[in-house]
Amino acid sequence: MPTSGNFAIAQTLPRAAAPFLDFCHLLRRHGFSVAPEQAAGFMRAVALLGPRSMEDIRQAALATLAPQPERKPAFEALFLAFFHGEVSATIDGDPGDEETVVKDEGTDEETALDEPRQEEGGELSSAVEQFGVRAFAGDEDTLGRFRRALGAALPVRRSFRSVRTHARGKPDLRRSLAQIVRADGDIPEPLHRRRKAVQRPLLLLIDVSGSMKQHTGDYLKLAHAMVQGADRAEVFTFGTRLTRVTAALRIRDRERALETAAAHVDDWDGGTRIGPSLQAFLAVPRFSAFARGASIILLSDALERGDHREMESAVRRLSQRAFRLSLATPLAGDPRFRPETAALRAVLPVLDDLVDGSSIEELTRFTLSLARPALAALTVWLRTS
Known part of the structure; x- marks a missing residue:
């Protein structure tokens, strides 16, 4: 059985717990999203069951680590390989494939923005990870009126x-x-x-990949105004990894807040892993709880590389938790735009809104209308086709 994994808490655990932690680490290396809370829950479940047999350990793993249904065969194969030494050909994914990293904060040196390029058909979209940081130039505060109006405009629920x-x-x-x-x-x-x-929560998921680089600066400014103006707002960025930047955006001074957020995000202008990033968000219980009953705005061009099924599954799960799920894409700023990619066609039936995300003006206008009923995205775009 493999030796101790490199989870930070491994040094404080009893020796008998090391194999269970190693199994969680093995799952992460094969692309499964396993949050620290799930690893701790797995070990608590094993302790509660005894365990009396390997079947008890298997059931505890299934209950607490919660593999996706379509990846359950791979999960079972990894369990047999790790605990029984049985190697199976049903293990999918390369163990060397990089998992989606979930991050709350970090520090790096700032670098200046590259000159933005025109997006043509998604050729900037990539699955390759690339580290980078972002600096934000100051501009006039056009979001003050939006921030003051936001509290009264958001959807409410009865407490x-x-x-x-x-x-x-x-x-x-x-x-x-x-x-x-x-x-x-x-x-x-x-x-x-x-x-x-009471106000419903507001959740922003911002795509910071290379294909979105000319819009992410405005999106972070908008996110800061939302965090300052709403009672409960959460903001995450994603590209090749998932980063929570809410704490940085709670700083009242906008320039300092954006500088802090920029330093926390490692994957500016890199590749695109929309599906794995959203799945990683849903895999962390305290993150997925932010989506329950919330108005969720996904700021992305939705140009997923490769198989879009993971993105479709994640968006469907988000829609089941959300009060309202909206996709704001800068591509919709072009009058010729139609949701014709495989990924957009797959998620369109579960979206409440598919709107123009090409400018702050359009986004603020849409956000202030969230409390008003509107036609479903599929109905709207069927009419325009």
Whole structure:
């Protein structure tokens, strides 16, 4: 059985736990998204079960590491190879293939932006990882009005908490009776309460690959305004890896916030792995929880390289969690644009919106309309075809 893996917590674990951690590391090397929380849950499940047999370990692995249904044969083959020494030809993917890295923060030196090139048919889209950083030039604050209007424009839901109201609420019998007792049976009118309305979360997923390089600067400025103006907003970037930049964008000064966010992201202007990046987002429980009941805006050209099925699966899973799922692509700024790529045709039925993402003006106008009902993306684009 392989020796201890290179998870950071390996040195603090009992020796008996090392093989289970090594198995999680093996899965990651073969392209499975295994979050640290899942690895810890796997070991807790094994401890809870005893285990009495290898089947107990297998069931614990399936329950906590949650392989995708289409990759379950490969998962089973890796389990047999690791714990039983049985090598199977059904293991798909090259063990040397790089997994999608999930990152919360980091530091690197800044470099200047290259001159943007015109996007023609997605030839800038690539699956090759390329490290880079981004510096943002200052410009006039055109997003202040948007930031101030955002709070009142976002969709809301009814909270389970209630607040006092003088009208249009349900009678608050408990407090009304308590007031009657305090007033010796005399009360001018019963008290009322109603359920509190709260903003739905706002989630931005920003493509920072090479094919999007002329738009990502504006997208980060827009994201900063959203984080500052919304009650709950989360922002992630993705290219060849997934990075959470929400904490950096909470800095009130925009220039400093964008500089901090730029330093956190390692894969500026590199390759494109939309499907694996979204799958990595969904594989981390605390990240996928951000999508529940949220208004999700995916800022990407959706030019996925190779097989698009992983991207389609991830977008479908996002749509099941979201209140509203929107794809804003800069390609839609061209009047001749039609969703004709295989990836766009596959995800169009589950999108609520497919809109123009070519400018800040279009994006702010769309974001401020999220609370208003609209036709589904498929209906809109069938009419324009």
